[in-house]
Amino acid sequence: MYSKILILRFPATEVEKPIVCYLVKDYDLTFNILNAAVLPRKEGVMVLELTGTRKNFKDGVQYLKNQGVQVENASQEIKRIKKKCTHCGACTAVCPTGALCIQRPEMIVEFDQKKCSVCELCVPACPTRAMETRPTNKAFF
Amino acid sequence: MSAMKNYKINKTYQEINERIRSGEVVVVTAEEIIDIVRDEGPVEAARRVDVVTTGTFAPMCSSGAFVNFGHSVPTIKTSKVWLNNVSAYAGVAAVDCYIGATEPCEDDPLNKVYPGEFNYGGGHVIQDLVAGKKVHLKAIAYGTDCYPNRMIEKEILLRKLPQATLCNPRNGYQNYNCAINLSKKTIYTYMGTLKPKAANANYCSSGQLSPLFNDPYYKTIGLGTRIFLGGSTGYVTWHGTQHNPLAKRTKKGVPVGPAGTLWVMGDLKKMSPKWLMGVSIQGYGCSLAVGLGIPIPVLNEEIVQYTAVSDEELFTQIIDYGHDYPNGISKSYGQVSYADLKSGHIKFRGEEIPAVPLSSMVRAREIAEMLKNWISKGKFLIGEPQFTLPA
Numbered sequence: 001m002y003s004k005i006l007i008l009r010f011p012a013t014e015v016e017k018p019i020v021c022y023l024v025k026d027y028d029l030t031f032n033i034l035n036a037a038v039l040p041r042k043e044g045v046m047v048l049e050l051t052g053t054r055k056n057f058k059d060g061v062q063y064l065k066n067q068g069v070q071v072e073n074a075s076q077e078i079k080r081i082k083k084k085c086t087h088c089g090a091c092t093a094v095c096p097t098g099a100l101c102i103q104r105p106e107m108i109v110e111f112d113q114k115k116c117s118v119c120e121l122c123v124p125a126c127p128t129r130a131m132e133t134r135p136t137n138k139a140f141f
Numbered sequence: 142m143s144a145m146k147n148y149k150i151n152k153t154y155q156e157i158n159e160r161i162r163s164g165e166v167v168v169v170t171a172e173e174i175i176d177i178v179r180d181e182g183p184v185e186a187a188r189r190v191d192v193v194t195t196g197t198f199a200p201m202c203s204s205g206a207f208v209n210f211g212h213s214v215p216t217i218k219t220s221k222v223w224l225n226n227v228s229a230y231a232g233v234a235a236v237d238c239y240i241g242a243t244e245p246c247e248d249d250p251l252n253k254v255y256p257g258e259f260n261y262g263g264g265h266v267i268q269d270l271v272a273g274k275k276v277h278l279k280a281i282a283y284g285t286d287c288y289p290n291r292m293i294e295k296e297i298l299l300r301k302l303p304q305a306t307l308c309n310p311r312n313g314y315q316n317y318n319c320a321i322n323l324s325k326k327t328i329y330t331y332m333g334t335l336k337p338k339a340a341n342a343n344y345c346s347s348g349q350l351s352p353l354f355n356d357p358y359y360k361t362i363g364l365g366t367r368i369f370l371g372g373s374t375g376y377v378t379w380h381g382t383q384h385n386p387l388a389k390r391t392k393k394g395v396p397v398g399p400a401g402t403l404w405v406m407g408d409l410k411k412m413s414p415k416w417l418m419g420v421s422i423q424g425y426g427c428s429l430a431v432g433l434g435i436p437i438p439v440l441n442e443e444i445v446q447y448t449a450v451s452d453e454e455l456f457t458q459i460i461d462y463g464h465d466y467p468n469g470i471s472k473s474y475g476q477v478s479y480a481d482l483k484s485g486h487i488k489f490r491g492e493e494i495p496a497v498p499l500s501s502m503v504r505a506r507e508i509a510e511m512l513k514n515w516i517s518k519g520k521f522l523i524g525e526p527q528f529t530l531p532a
Contacts (some may be wrong), residue, residue: 086198086418093335
């Protein structure tokens with residue numbers, strides 16, 4: 001199963017049409033709407049988690065784009081601002097996956113993004129605020 | 142000082158400084174000296190090595206700066222001062238104030254949304270100043286005949302201030318607790334995040350590199366000791382608040398719990414934002430991470446023996462911050478060595494628990510190396526104390 005959180009932007013001309021229901025009907029995808037709003041100029045914004053097989057997911061996203069819907073990847077990642085990190089180690093107390101760990105004997109704090117689950121616990125735990133949440137590459141689709 | 146003792150090696154401050162001036166001085170760090178003393182013995186080591194450098198970089202709450210921001214027209218005798226909306230103590234003189242590291246900014250939600258983030262405070266103001274950033278000053282006054290102004294607002298820059306002096310009443314604690322949490326919920330302390338049921342143990346010392354661990358009886362440290370402070374030169378000016386030389390010690394003389402402290406000062410204008418960093422301690426408050434290093438002159442073989450202390454010989458106590466500490470209960474749940482703590486795990490009640498540092502060893506080493514470099518190049522002379530700290 002493939003799953004991603006997406007931000008969908010509906011142009012004012014499309015906002016009244018039933019669109020997302022066809023993701024289920026025609027593409028065998030499930031979705032969970034996390035947020036939805038129609039803005040003052042009638043454009044619609046929806047944040048949803050879309051789940052299905054990788055192929056169906058891809059076809060579903062293509063269908064949305066064909067309807068004039070702008071699709072963005074809403075997933076986030078944690079980045080370390082190297083200049084701010086003092087290698088104190090405080091973050092390693094809260095990191096649940098071991099993505100932040102101490103290399104011994106140098107006592108350097110290493111950050112392995114592959115192990116990071118984006119739980120964000122390190123963000124407020126870092127005394128110098130060296131850990132940041134950022135959107136992953138928007139040019140994903 | 143043990144001037145009466147019969148040492149094989151005797152060096153004076155003047156002799157060591159002469160060697161620094163002539164470029165013949167031999168300087169090593171407090172980590173490098175360990176093997177030298179082990180391999181060559183204290184007498185030979187004391188003959189060969191002149192200075193041992195130490196270092197530490199960690200949040201040190203009892204820090205702050207005196208700022209004189211110059212007179213305005215009409216004149217003002219400020220009674221309340223804010224720097225970037227952080228309150229500074231103004232009951233000093235007309236245009237002097239003291240910005241303390243732990244003062245949070247006025248509109249901070251504190252712990253109302255628990256645990257608070259404490260994103261900006263006095264420590265951050267100090268870092269912004271040394272980074273050369275503009276800081277907004279606001280001050281109010283009641284007005285007098287000689288100082289009629291009631292309010293001023295202006296942008297200040299560190300380099301344009303008449304004077305700014307870092308003045309930290311308690312830095313460089315000689316040893317500190319290893320904190321655990323025996324309660325059933327996560328707590329947020331000045332010792333970092335402590336997970337319930339002793340799921341982690343946090344400690345804060347650079348161990349064998351820590352200044353006061355390397356001169357445990359303060360035989361070379363006192364008023365006038367020249368030090369690395371905030372990236373520049375500073376001085377030890379007094380014993381710090383809560384200085385407690387009577388703490389329990391090992392046979393080698395190092396305290397097994399919090400003991401001595403330092404009062405340090407230096408010219409803020411010469412310091413750097415890399416070595417004075419504002420910090421936000423979740424659920425606790427704001428502070429300032431201070432870079433501090435002391436060069437220890439090897440006056441004799443006894444001094445060099447002290448500097449050769451290693452993490453295996455340095456111990457601290459496991460203290461519960463869930464219940465005991467907030468209730469003023471002084472109880473140790475065991476003694477652990479810094480070698481064990483730095484290994485990443487300690488044994489507690491038969492289980493291995495992660496040991497988490499709060500003090501940067503990377504930065505501590507960098508300080509000891511910088512100090513070594515300054516002294517080797519003749520840029521930094523050893524300051525002879527007028528008197529040493531109470532021992």
